[in-house]
Amino acid sequence: MGLETEFGISAPGEPGTHPMLLSGRVVHAYANPASDGARATRTRRGTRWDYADEAPLRDARGFELDRARAHASQLTDVPPDVAAEAPADVSPDLRAAQRADAGSGLHVAEELEDAGLANTVLTNGARLYVDHAHPEYSGPEVTTPRDAVLWDLAGDEVAREAMRRIAASPGLGDVVLYKNNTDGKGASYGTHENYLMPRSVPFGDIARALVPFFVSRQVVTGAGRVGRGQEGGASGFQLSQRADFFETEVGLETTLKRPLVNTRDEPHASAEAWRRLHVIVGDANLCQVANLLKTGTTSLVLAMVEAGEMPDLAVERPVAAVRDVSHDPSLQHLLTLRSGERLTAVQLQWRHLEAARRFVERRQGQDVDADTAEVLGLWEQVLTDLEADPARCARQLDWVAKQRLLDGFRRREDLSWDAARLALIDIQYADLRPERGLHARLVGRGAVDVFHAPAAVARAVTSPPEDTRAWFRGECVRRYGDEVAAASWDSVVLDVAGRASLQRVPMLEPLRGTRAATGALLDRCPTAADLVAALSGGR
Numbered sequence: 001m002g003l004e005t006e007f008g009i010s011a012p013g014e015p016g017t018h019p020m021l022l023s024g025r026v027v028h029a030y031a032n033p034a035s036d037g038a039r040a041t042r043t044r045r046g047t048r049w050d051y052a053d054e055a056p057l058r059d060a061r062g063f064e065l066d067r068a069r070a071h072a073s074q075l076t077d078v079p080p081d082v083a084a085e086a087p088a089d090v091s092p093d094l095r096a097a098q099r100a101d102a103g104s105g106l107h108v109a110e111e112l113e114d115a116g117l118a119n120t121v122l123t124n125g126a127r128l129y130v131d132h133a134h135p136e137y138s139g140p141e142v143t144t145p146r147d148a149v150l151w152d153l154a155g156d157e158v159a160r161e162a163m164r165r166i167a168a169s170p171g172l173g174d175v176v177l178y179k180n181n182t183d184g185k186g187a188s189y190g191t192h193e194n195y196l197m198p199r200s201v202p203f204g205d206i207a208r209a210l211v212p213f214f215v216s217r218q219v220v221t222g223a224g225r226v227g228r229g230q231e232g233g234a235s236g237f238q239l240s241q242r243a244d245f246f247e248t249e250v251g252l253e254t255t256l257k258r259p260l261v262n263t264r265d266e267p268h269a270s271a272e273a274w275r276r277l278h279v280i281v282g283d284a285n286l287c288q289v290a291n292l293l294k295t296g297t298t299s300l301v302l303a304m305v306e307a308g309e310m311p312d313l314a315v316e317r318p319v320a321a322v323r324d325v326s327h328d329p330s331l332q333h334l335l336t337l338r339s340g341e342r343l344t345a346v347q348l349q350w351r352h353l354e355a356a357r358r359f360v361e362r363r364q365g366q367d368v369d370a371d372t373a374e375v376l377g378l379w380e381q382v383l384t385d386l387e388a389d390p391a392r393c394a395r396q397l398d399w400v401a402k403q404r405l406l407d408g409f410r411r412r413e414d415l416s417w418d419a420a421r422l423a424l425i426d427i428q429y430a431d432l433r434p435e436r437g438l439h440a441r442l443v444g445r446g447a448v449d450v451f452h453a454p455a456a457v458a459r460a461v462t463s464p465p466e467d468t469r470a471w472f473r474g475e476c477v478r479r480y481g482d483e484v485a486a487a488s489w490d491s492v493v494l495d496v497a498g499r500a501s502l503q504r505v506p507m508l509e510p511l512r513g514t515r516a517a518t519g520a521l522l523d524r525c526p527t528a529a530d531l532v533a534a535l536s537g538g539r
Contacts, residue, residue, distance in 0.1 A: 001196070001295055002141050003152045005284055006134040006189040007159055007431070008180050012174030019133040022175055026135040027118035027128055029169070030162040030230065048486045049119040049129065082149045091453075121487040123462050124154060125470030134189050135159070135177065140470030141196075141489070141510050144371045145296035147465055149288050150452050154460035159432050179284045180223065180430035181241035184423050185233040186256075188245040193295060194277040196510055199272060201306050202389035207250050207261045209305045212313040212337075213298070214260050214322045216348040219245060220332060220382055221294040224399030226406065226417065226426040228327055235418040236327065238404065239399045241283045243326035249318055250359040260318060268489035272510040275300065279324075286430065286439040287447050289378060289396035296375030300356040307363075311355050313348065314338040329403060331386060346386050353379050394450045398439075402429050405438060469513030475522055476505075476531075483528035494528040503532045 009022050119129035125140030137155035142148050159177045182188045197206070201220045222239035227233065230244050237246075251259035260281050267276045279298065285291040304310040315321050316336040324333050325345045334342045343351070357376060360368055368376075378396075385392035393400040406422055409415070413423060431437035434444075442448045443509045464474030469490075476484050476492045485495040485502050507513050525531040 001143070001145075001148050001299060002139050002194045003148055003155075003291075003295070004136060004138040004181060004190070004192040005152070005155055006131055006136045006191070007432070008178035008189065008427075009134060010176050011173055012176065020130060022333055023130040023133055023135040024118040025089060025166055025172070026162045026175060026177065027120060028161070029165040030128060030158055031118075031120040031122075033165060036274070040134065049121065049127065049488060056221060121473065121477055121484075122158070122422065123464070123474050124151065125462060125464035125468075125474035126155065126158075128158060132189065135162070140360040140464050140474065141245070141468040142465045142470075142509075143467050145292045145299065145375060146371065147453070148295045149291045150456060150460050151465065152291060153288070153452055153457045155462050156432060157457060160434065163433065177432045178427060179432055180427065181284050182225065182230075182232070182245075184227060184232045184427065188230070190280055191242075191282050191284040193282055193298065195277040195279070195299065195302055196269065197275050197277050197302060198306060199275050200266075201275075203263070203275075205308075205310075205322040206302070207312065208312070209301060209310040210261050210279075211249060211318045212315045212348060213301050213352055214279075215315050215318050215325060215335065216352070217294070217297065218322070218326055219345045219349060219386060220282070220297070220379075221282055221285060221290055222326065222397075222398060222399040223285060223290075223430075224402035224426070226422045232423065235416065237329055237403055237417060238326045238328055240322075240326040242281060243322045246281065246319055246322055260322065269510050274510070284430070285398055285400070286399045287396060287401060287448055289382070290398050290450055292451075293378055293382065296371070297352070297356075297379055300359070300372070300375065301352060304355060304359050309355075309359055309362075311351070312339075313351055315348075329390070329399070331390060335407055346383055349379075349383055353383060395447065398429075401439070401442060401448060402426065405429065408487055455473075466515035467511075469507045469510050471515045472513035472518045472522075473505060475518075477530075479522060479526075480528040480531070494532060496529045496532050498529070499532070503528075505531075505535060 001358075007026075009019055009026070011017050011022050014022075019396060052099050119127070121127055127136075127138040129136055129138075137158055139148070139151040139155055144152060156179060159179075163175055163177055172365055180192060183418065218240040220244075223241045225238050225241045226236075228234035228236050228238055228244065246258045247261055248257055248259045250261045250263060258280065262278045262280045264278045265275060266278070267274045269276065282294055285294060300308065314337060316338055321335055325335070327333075331344055331346050334344060335348060337348075352375070356379075360372055360376065364372070382393055382396055390400050391404065394404045395401070406425055409425060410417075410419075413419075413421070426436065428436065429438040432440075434440045439448070443450060464470040473487055473489075473492055475489065476494075480494070482494060483495055486493040490507050492505045492507065494505065496503055521534060522531070525534055
């Protein structure tokens with residue numbers, strides 16, 4: 001599994017600057033610490049992304065979308081070189097940015113080009129790049145929910161370090177990054193989850209099981225939001241940052257007509273054996289318990305689907321139901337199941353938990369592995385507390401922690417939910433600056449549960465997980481530096497002196513390339529040339 005975060009971005013001192021420029025600065029500042037943060041150095045841009053095996057228009061329902069019909073945002077299999085050939089929806093922004101920065105000394109077209117090409121692979125096996133005018137951190141592949149949280153936290157630290165480097169760069173103002181999913185003005189940006197699944201599982205079974213689970217999961221995983229509707233114009237507080245932005249049940253899109261279940265069939269692995277389930281319905285979680293439950297409970301549901309043991313819990317009108325659940329922080333809204341039964345979202349989550357417990361008992365008996373036991377235990381505790389009094393979950397769940405902060409401020413200042421100051425507090429909760437972010441302050445006060453120590457997070461910033469192919473990818477980047485011409489989830493491309501062509505090392509099996517399997521090999525290969533020779537049978 002793995003997590004991706006598109007960070008919200010602003011520049012208080014440069015309000016007219018194109019967000020792609022700002023996002024490019026973030027990526028370049030982190031990937032090129034010796035540069036000025038505005039542009040990559042010409043001699044070293046970090047390890048670039050290998051687009052060779054990308055296929056974003058392939059649909060899990062058995063067809064591939066015609067490129068001529070695809071929206072530009074779907075074409076993630078080519079570098080977004082907007083300076084060379086800017087799409088129609090980007091060029092007006094480029095012209096506006098050029099006008100806004102006229103006379104400032106910035107070469108805007110060149111900087112926008114660099115922003116479009118900002119795409120690098122980190123030594124921890126993650127990808128850091130500009131995606132739809134947001135800086136995105138895509139964490140490495142991991143095998144447990146705890147590790148998913150750990151390397152997601154590492155991404156937050158990457159974002160903080162990039163902000164620090166930009167702030168320290170002469171001539172550049174501060175850039176602020178937010179771990180949230182909407183700007184409150186109608187725009188939404190994603191937090192995506194990815195799960196490896198056997199190709200043999202029918203996609204229809206996956207979709208049928210996930211829809212009711214996603215409708216109800218937000219009572220645990222929602223990040224909380226002031227305002228309702230895509231632009232937040234309706235007064236109130238809701239559970240999820242993303243709920244108002246979904247328009248259909250199943251589909252290929254991720255930025256338009258967003259579906260509850262995404263059908264992109266881009267496995268980043270052996271396509272005959274595997275599929276990558278791409279989940280776009282989740283919120284950006286800052287609370288570690290909520291983040292662990294997001295990946296852990298979903299993994300258990302998928303395990304039941306793979307085994308053919310997931311009960312039918314289908315919900316009527318699921319797209320509307322997602323919004324209805326989110327808009328009721330009292331948790332009393334009744335969902336209508338297709339069976340005719342009516343349940344609250346918490347009760348529907350109990351059904352999923354009970355099914356998961358029975359499934360695990362049948363499969364593992366009394367010998368339940370520690371990761372599964374932790375997920376089941378936290379899931380039960382959170383649902384019990386939500387039924388008794390949601391305030392009990394303020395240490396574990398983002399939406400409850402945020403609501404408690406907002407309610408306290410509302411009482412002190414005698415404010416209604418449509419007060420502008422509440423929307424500012426909402427955004428400040430997700431501010432990644434340690435001295436400004438409200439969630440960061442809660443962590444500092446010991447007011448939320450934390451299970452990953454800062455030292456472990458710091459190691460994960462530079463070191464890859466050891467039990468997936470991310471180890472090989474990250475270690476190649478760390479050990480061989482400029483000799484790694486490019487990399488992707490399923491390949492490393494080496495530029496070896498004396499060879500006429502680039503050398504691609506395929507990594508189609510996500511559970512190979514581990515430290516146990518490749519550590520000794522890399523230790524005896526001090527250069528990329530030595531590695532290619534060894535892989536070619538030289539030694």
